[in-house]
Amino acid sequence: xxxxxxxxxxxxxxxxxxxxxxxxxxxxxxxxxxxxxxxxxxxxxxxxxxxxxxxxxxxxxxxxxxxxxxxxxxxxxxxxxxxxxxxxxxxxxxxxxxxxxxxxxxxxxxxxxxxxxxxxxxxxxxxxxxxxxxxxxxxxxxxxxxxxxxxxxxxxxxxxxxxxxxxxxxxxxxxxxxxxxxxxxxxxxxxxxxxxxxxxxxxxxxxxxxxxxxxxxxxxxxxxxxxxxxxxxxxxxxxxxxxxxxxxxxxxxxxxxxxxxxxxxxxxxxxxxxxxxxxxxxxxxxxxxxxxxxxxxxxxxxxxxxxxxxxxxxxxxxx
Amino acid sequence: xxxxxxxxxxxxxxxxxxxxxxxxxxxxxxxxxxxxxxxxxxxxxxxxxxxxxxxxxxxxxxxxxxxxxxxxxxxxxxxxxxxxxxxxxxxxxxxxxxxxxxxxxxxxxxxxxxxxxxxxxxxxxxxxxxxxxxxxxxxxxxxxxxxxxxxxxxxxxxxxxxxxxxxxxxxxxxxxxxxxxxxxxxxxxxxxxxxxxxxxxxxxxxxxxxxxxxxxxxxxxxxxxxxxxxxxxxxxxxxxxxxxxxxxxxxxxxxxxxxxxxxxxxxxxxxxxxxxxxxxxxxxxxxxxxxxxxxxxxxxxxxxxxxxxxxxxxxxxxxxxxxxxxxxxxxxxxxxxxxxxxxxxxxxxxxxxxxxxxxxxxxxxxxxxxxxxxxxxxxxxxxxxxxxxxxxxxxxxxxxxxxxxxxxxxxxxxxxxxxxxxxxxxxxxxxxxxxxxxxxxxxxxxxxxxxxxxxxxxxxxxxxxxxxxxxxxxxxxxxxxxxxxxxxxxxxxxxxxxxxxxxxxxxxxxxxxxxxxxxxxxxxxxxxxxxxxxxxxxxxxxxxxxxxxxxxxxxxxxxxxxxxxxxxxxxxxxxxxxxxxxxxxxxxxxxxxxxxxxxxxxxxxxxxxxxxxxxxxxxxxxxxxxxxxxxxxxxxxxxxxxxxxxxxxxxxxxxxxxxxxxxxx
Numbered sequence: 001x002x003x004x005x006x007x008x009x010x011x012x013x014x015x016x017x018x019x020x021x022x023x024x025x026x027x028x029x030x031x032x033x034x035x036x037x038x039x040x041x042x043x044x045x046x047x048x049x050x051x052x053x054x055x056x057x058x059x060x061x062x063x064x065x066x067x068x069x070x071x072x073x074x075x076x077x078x079x080x081x082x083x084x085x086x087x088x089x090x091x092x093x094x095x096x097x098x099x100x101x102x103x104x105x106x107x108x109x110x111x112x113x114x115x116x117x118x119x120x121x122x123x124x125x126x127x128x129x130x131x132x133x134x135x136x137x138x139x140x141x142x143x144x145x146x147x148x149x150x151x152x153x154x155x156x157x158x159x160x161x162x163x164x165x166x167x168x169x170x171x172x173x174x175x176x177x178x179x180x181x182x183x184x185x186x187x188x189x190x191x192x193x194x195x196x197x198x199x200x201x202x203x204x205x206x207x208x209x210x211x212x213x214x215x216x217x218x219x220x221x222x223x224x225x226x227x228x229x230x231x232x233x234x235x236x237x238x239x240x241x242x243x244x245x246x247x248x249x250x251x252x253x254x255x256x257x258x259x260x261x262x263x264x265x266x267x268x269x270x271x272x273x274x275x276x277x278x279x280x281x282x283x284x285x286x287x288x289x290x291x292x293x294x295x296x297x298x299x300x301x302x303x304x305x306x307x308x309x310x311x312x313x314x315x316x317x318x319x
Numbered sequence: 320x321x322x323x324x325x326x327x328x329x330x331x332x333x334x335x336x337x338x339x340x341x342x343x344x345x346x347x348x349x350x351x352x353x354x355x356x357x358x359x360x361x362x363x364x365x366x367x368x369x370x371x372x373x374x375x376x377x378x379x380x381x382x383x384x385x386x387x388x389x390x391x392x393x394x395x396x397x398x399x400x401x402x403x404x405x406x407x408x409x410x411x412x413x414x415x416x417x418x419x420x421x422x423x424x425x426x427x428x429x430x431x432x433x434x435x436x437x438x439x440x441x442x443x444x445x446x447x448x449x450x451x452x453x454x455x456x457x458x459x460x461x462x463x464x465x466x467x468x469x470x471x472x473x474x475x476x477x478x479x480x481x482x483x484x485x486x487x488x489x490x491x492x493x494x495x496x497x498x499x500x501x502x503x504x505x506x507x508x509x510x511x512x513x514x515x516x517x518x519x520x521x522x523x524x525x526x527x528x529x530x531x532x533x534x535x536x537x538x539x540x541x542x543x544x545x546x547x548x549x550x551x552x553x554x555x556x557x558x559x560x561x562x563x564x565x566x567x568x569x570x571x572x573x574x575x576x577x578x579x580x581x582x583x584x585x586x587x588x589x590x591x592x593x594x595x596x597x598x599x600x601x602x603x604x605x606x607x608x609x610x611x612x613x614x615x616x617x618x619x620x621x622x623x624x625x626x627x628x629x630x631x632x633x634x635x636x637x638x639x640x641x642x643x644x645x646x647x648x649x650x651x652x653x654x655x656x657x658x659x660x661x662x663x664x665x666x667x668x669x670x671x672x673x674x675x676x677x678x679x680x681x682x683x684x685x686x687x688x689x690x691x692x693x694x695x696x697x698x699x700x701x702x703x704x705x706x707x708x709x710x711x712x713x714x715x716x717x718x719x720x721x722x723x724x725x726x727x728x729x730x731x732x733x734x735x736x737x738x739x740x741x742x743x744x745x746x747x748x749x750x751x752x753x754x755x756x757x758x759x760x761x762x763x764x765x766x767x768x769x770x771x772x773x774x775x776x777x778x779x780x781x782x783x784x785x786x787x788x789x790x791x792x793x794x795x796x797x798x799x800x801x802x803x804x805x806x807x808x809x810x811x812x813x814x815x816x817x818x819x820x821x822x823x824x825x826x827x828x829x830x831x832x833x834x835x836x837x838x839x840x841x842x843x844x845x846x847x848x849x850x851x852x853x854x855x856x857x858x859x860x861x862x863x864x865x866x867x868x869x870x871x872x873x874x875x876x877x878x879x880x881x882x883x884x885x886x887x888x889x890x891x892x893x894x895x896x897x898x899x900x901x902x903x904x905x906x907x908x909x910x911x912x913x914x915x916x917x918x919x920x921x922x923x924x925x926x927x928x929x930x931x932x933x934x935x936x937x938x939x940x941x942x943x944x945x946x947x948x949x950x951x952x953x954x955x956x957x958x959x960x961x962x963x964x965x966x967x968x969x970x971x972x973x974x975x976x977x978x979x980x981x982x983x984x
Contacts, residue, residue, distance in 0.1 A: 036435055043439045047446040053514045056648070057855050058449035058458055061506055065465070066442065068501030071886065072494055075894050110898075116476040130478045163494055164472040165435065 020176045022086045023109055024158065029081050029171045031074055037166035040070065070166050077169035080162045083109040084117070084131070088153070088177035089138060093306075095271070099142035100179040102153045106137040118159040126159070145181040148267070148310045153177040182306045185275055186268035194254025194287055215239040250283035250295050253305075263313065271309050278302035288312060335434055340377055342471040342487075343428075343437060344370050349464050350441045351418060353448040353457070358415045359403040365396060366422045373425045384426050392423060410519040414447055431475065438472055450520070453649070455850045466492050500889050508866065508882045510875045511859040520647045527614045528566055531578035532761060532784060534726060537740045541717055541813070543779035547763060548611040548620055549848055550775040557605060557622075559765050560809045561658055563785065563797070564620040564777065566762035568637045572751075574677040575726060577744055577759045597664070598624050598638065600657035610651050610851050617642045619652065620762060620777075623797070624660035629653045638662055651856035662795040664756075670789060673756035681727040681748065688752035698755050698790055705749055706803045709742065715805035739764075739808075742800035743784040756789035760797070765812050770838075771845035780813060909962040912970075915977050916954060923982055933958060947982055954980060 033041065044066045051059030089103035108114055111133045120126035121143050131137050145151035156173040215228060218238030228239040253273055258266045270286070277284040278301070286293040286305045293305050347366065355363055375381035384392065396419045404412045421440050427433060445464050449457060469491035527547065529536060548564075569577035604626055611619060619632055619640040629652040632640050642650065664670055676685075695701040712735055719737040722729045727748045730741050743759050750757035764783035766775040785799040802809045870881060913933055917926070920940060927936040937955045941948040954976060961969040 039435070039439060043442055047443060049515070050443075050446055050450075052512050053516065053518045054450055054520070054648075055514055055858070056449055056453065057506075057857055058453050058461070059446045060509075060511075061458075061502065061854070062442075062446050062449065062461065062465075064505035064509060065495075065498060065502040067505060068498035069469070069495065071501050071890065072498045072893070075890060075897065076494060079894070079897060116478060128478050160476070162473070162476045163491065164469060165476055 019174070020088065022173045022175055024081050024084045024171050024173070026078075026082065029078055029169060031078050031167055031169045033070075033166060034161060034168035036161070037070065037168070040066070040164075040166050044070075069164070073164055073167045076163050077160065077167040079112070080114055080160050081117070081158060081169050081171055083112070084114060084158065084171075085109055086156070086173050086175055088175050091153075091177060091179035093180040093182065094145070095182045096145060096148055096184040099144050100151055100181060102141045102143065102177055102179060104139050104141060104153075104156075104175065104177070106131055106139055107135070108133065114160075115162040116160050118157075118161075120157045120159070121154050126157075143179075145179075148181050148183045148264075148312075149314045150178045150311075151181045153179075180307060180310055182310045183264065183267040183271045185272040186265065187272050188269045191251065191273045191276075192254055192257040192266075192269065194252040194257050214242050216242045250285070251277065252285045252287055252295075253277075254287045255289055256287065267309050267312055271306060274302060274305045274309065278305075335377070335428060335431070337377065338474060339434065339471070340373070340428075342467075342474060343434065344374070346438075346441055346464070346467050346471055347421070347425075349467060350444050350448075351421075353452060353460070354414060354418060354444070357411050357451060358418055359399070361399060361403070362415060362418055362422065365399075365419070369422050369425050373428060376426075383429070389423075389426070392426070396423065408519060410450070413519065417444060417447070434475070435472075438468060441468060453855055455847060458850075458854075462495070466495055469495060497893055501886055504882060504885045504889065506857075507862065508878045508885070510878050511862060527616065527779065528618065528761060528782065530567065530616070530618075531576050532569055532740055532744065532759065533576040534722060534740065534744075537738065537782055537784070538717065540779045540782040541738075545779045546612050547614075547777045547779050547781065548609055549777065549851075550766065551608045551610070551848070551852070552773070552775070553606040553608075555605075556768060556773065556775060557658060559811070560802070561622075562765050562775070563623065563760075563783070563799075564763040564766075565623050565639050565760055566618050566620050567760070568639060568787075569759040569761065570673050572676065572744075572748065574680050577747075580672060595634070595636075597636070597662065599661040599663075600624065600626055600659075601661070602657060602659040604655050604657045606653070606655045608651060608653050608852070610649060610848065610856065611646060613648050613650075614646050617645055619646075621654045622656040622658065624657055624662060626655045626657050628655070649851055649855050651852065661793065664789060664794070670756045673758050673789065674751050674754055676748065676751050681725045681752075683725075683728045683732055684745075684749060685752040687732075688749050692753040698753075698788075701753060701755070702750070702788060702798065705746065706798070706800060709746070709800045709803040713737075713742070713804040715801070715808065739782075739784045739801045742804060743786050746786045746798065746800040750786070750788055758787050758795075760785050760787050764809060767812070769841045769844050769848075771841045772848060774845065774848050776844060909958070912958060912961065912973060912977065916958070916980075919977065919980055919982060923984060944982070950980055950982075 044063050047059060047066065048063035051057070051061075051063055085107045087105045087107075089105045091103065092101035094100035106117075106129070108131060113133050114131040117129050117131065118126040119129065119139060119141060121141055124142070127139060127141065129137060129139055141153070141156065143151065143154060153175050156175065157170060158173055159168065159170040161168055215231070216239065218227065218240055222240050226240045226242075228241045231237075231239050253270055255266070255270070258269065274284070274286065276282075278297070278299070281297060283295050283297045284305075285295040286308060288308055291308050293301070293308055347370070351363075351366065372381060372384075376383060400412060400415050400419065404415060406412075417440075421437070421444060424433070424437055424440070428437065445461060445468070449461065466488055470488040473491050474487055528540070567579065570580050571578045605622070607622075609620060619642055621628070621640045624638055625634060625640060628634060628640055632642055632652045635641050640652070640654065691704055692698075692701045695704050714736045715738060716736050717738055719730075719741060720734045722734065727745045730737060731745050731749070747757040747759050761782070761784045763777045763781045764785075765781050766777035768775055783801070785797060785801065787795045787797050790796050799809065866878065866881075870877065916933075917936075920926075923940075923944065925936075925940045927933075931939075934955055937951045941951055954973070957969055957973045957976065961973055
């Protein structure tokens with residue numbers, strides 16, 4: 001059974017490969033007359049009828065010309081998508097229910113202009129772009145994920161009605177592109193605070209401040225103002241003076257304190273408080289069953305806390 | 320090279336941009352202009368006001384019309400159409416209705432669907448203009464309109480707006496040009512069907528022969544330079560005096576007007592080729608194609624006596640060709656004629672009918688005819704005498720003095736000035752007065768030979784009338800009294816037969832006085848004839864004969880298979896060519912510039928080493944060639960400004976500087 005499953009996985013991957021770089025090729029581009037093309041054909045047949053009834057060769061010629069135009073459009077519509085290259089670029093993380101932004105760089109493997117390309121994910125209003133020859137274009141697609149964790153960029157539908165709107169050319173692009181989705185922030189009355197180590201009294205913050213804490217060994221690139229010149233003059237070598245801020249407030253957000261009946265809700269509450277503390281510049285730490293985020297403050301800290309929440313219980317297989 | 324643009328998210332939205340609207344209005348102007356020949360002019364005013372209104376809506380100044388306003392507008396336009404065109408089912412009313420709809424739809428133009436609908440209607444209106452105009456120039460104009468239409472459509476499907484009109488039109492012109500080979504295949508091989516139902520055609524008063532001849536009728540024709548028909552001979556062109564294009568036979572005379580025998584329907588008289596017993600053909604036969612301009616009438620033109628003719632024209636038993644319906648479009652037919660023939664009478668009463676004269680009038684002529692006949696002794700001698708009378712005492716002019724009640728008397732024994740219609744009608748009257756069956760034949764005489772393609776152009780001013788007399792044992796014999804009076808008219812054409820003052824009265828083809836212009840006109844006429852023959856008159860007959868030449872027997876299925884395979888091949892070819900053009904990777908501008916500099920230094924023995932920057936390279940050159948240092952360093956400075964400073968304006972400057980840089984060995 002497992003063997004079969006593996007086989008299927010491999011086959012599916014071959015069939016619709018999620019690739020790091022997708023180039024549209026003849027096998028993946030489909031063309032068919034659009035609604036407008038059908039209306040156009042109807043008009044052409046009216047013109048043909050007119051020409052036949054009047055036995056007028058110029059009118060018949062026009063009808064044939066328009067038909068040929070449609071035939072040539074097929075080639076141009078196909079060519080308009082051919083060689084389009086999609087590469088994933090940066091992804092902007094977001095919370096569940098918020099749009100996550102996926103940057104994609106769009107280029108062509110031929111020296112041609114590509115016109116009026118519509119990029120759409122699912123049923124979202126498509127994006128309309130032109131790609132000039134030799135240009136590398138960055139487009140940003142947004143996708144609202146409904147689950148926390150790694151969100152894959154859904155299949156992109158690439159469409160174009162170029163040149164005259166008669167022929168619809170389209171293709172599907174599956175890009176290996178993902179963004180991290182944090183749990184939705186849901187407020188609750190009290191933060192789930194756990195016991196801190198050395199909880200009482202004044203605590204030395206990890207942040208720089210005014211209080212002298214001692215010396216540290218010099219590291220290249222440290223600000224000159226922190227170098228302990230006196231000690232250096234004494235021949236004690238290069239040292240840095242370590243100043244820390246003293247902080248009286250810091251909290252541990254603790255999973256174990258929470259009523260863990262509803263995991264997602266608990267994570268949502270935790271992420272609300274993570275954001276709350278981070279917004280208010282309050283130091284906090286986070287304790288989860290498998291991971292612990294040490295006390296800290298700032299955007300990087302917030303990000304690592306949220307990441308831990310987003311990937312809570314995340315199984316690699318799901319990726 | 321790395322551009323981060325903010326793509327328009329609403330580009331594919333439903334709103335109509337300013338450019339789109341401007342394009343659409345332009346298109347409407349170009350598509351509608353040719354129609355104002357047929358359509359009442361007030362529609363133009365409606366269009367202008369509606370277009371103005373729509374533009375105001377776009378600017379946000381005015382609103383879309385409400386239900387009431389719309390109803391009033393539509394009813395008003397319908398009333399206008401009714402008042403100016405009446406309620407009949409005519410071509411003009413159909414087109415007008417279509418155009419009014421096309422115009423008023425502008426006020427409902429709200430989203431992209433409406434826009435596309437308007438473009439599709441524009442295409443249809445573009446097609447209808449060819450009913451009226453099928454000249455080569457009309458086709459060129461149509462192509463131009465089509466290019467604009469396509470450009471309008473195309474700019475809906477690109478998000479970047481072009482800053483120049485040509486840039487907007489160019490890609491669609493390219494695509495249109497690529498479509499031409501496909502169109503030709505379809506045009507040549509697509510099976511043609513006959514009309515499904517009768518359609519109203521535009522009606523115009525056209526100059527041309529009428530079905531009767533009264534004094535002064537021909538004057539109008541002589542003043543018209545309009546093309547009547549053209550002839551392409553398969554063999555040598557017969558000499559000019561033999562080119563009598565027979566069209567109508569007038570046997571009935573009411574004292575003033577000659578006409579066909581009333582009450583006799585010529586349609587019943589059609590005969591099939593090879594089944595004509597009353598004509599005996601002698602001598603060589605000549606073959607030719609006649610391309611006749613629309614005349615609105617049924618009669619056609621052929622040299623006497625037609626032996627065989629195309630199946631889509633009929634032969635009337637008094638030896639002339641006639642179409643089965645009015646000729647409303649240019650028409651082509653093939654005829655084979657024997658220039659010497661004998662035409663016998665058909666029925667016994669035919670001769671009696673051609674002796675009839677009105678009871679009263681022209682007593683002097685009747686009297687003289689009897690006297691002269693008695694004097695001459697035989698009919699032949701009598702005719703000779705009459706013709707020599709014409710030769711001696713008549714004067715050919717396009718401005719004859721007016722005649723009174725006894726037209727023939729006054730002309731023959733009084734004024735003696737006139738042209739073909741006077742000569743022929745008086746001659747025939749004279750014959751009948753002597754109890755000899757005679758009739759008037761009208762048609763055209765001569766024509767201009769185009770030196771470019773050896774076609775013969777016959778214009779309205781070549782209209783002519785002559786006579787046929789029935790002689791015992793010889794049948795109907797042709798006599799042309801005009802030839803007796805003014806032989807130049809027949810031998811050299813009407814221009815040569817007139818006096819200087821008269822010539823001003825005659826219509827002259829454009830440029831006939833200047834040699835170069837004359838040649839240009841001939842060229843142009845030749846092109847037009849080709850156009851008519853190969854494009855306008857290409858029908859299922861010519862199609863099947865052409866395809867027979869290429870692929871053997873042609874049938875509808877075979878044609879379709881041919882079309883599909885040829886079009887498939889063309890498609891693959893086109894795709895291949897397009898991809899070939901694409902894959903040529905163009906070097907960036909700056910690299911090309913640098914390569915140009917290197918090319919200049921190569922003859923001196925300097926080549927850039929791998930990994931050497933442009934500046935290092937030139938410095939190395941300057942070390943051995945200090946004389947080049949000033950110009951080279953200047954070049955490389957400019958190059959670096961272009962390449963790294965992004966100073967695009969430097970490009971032309973540098974380009975010309977490199978051209979000027981010519982190092983000596």
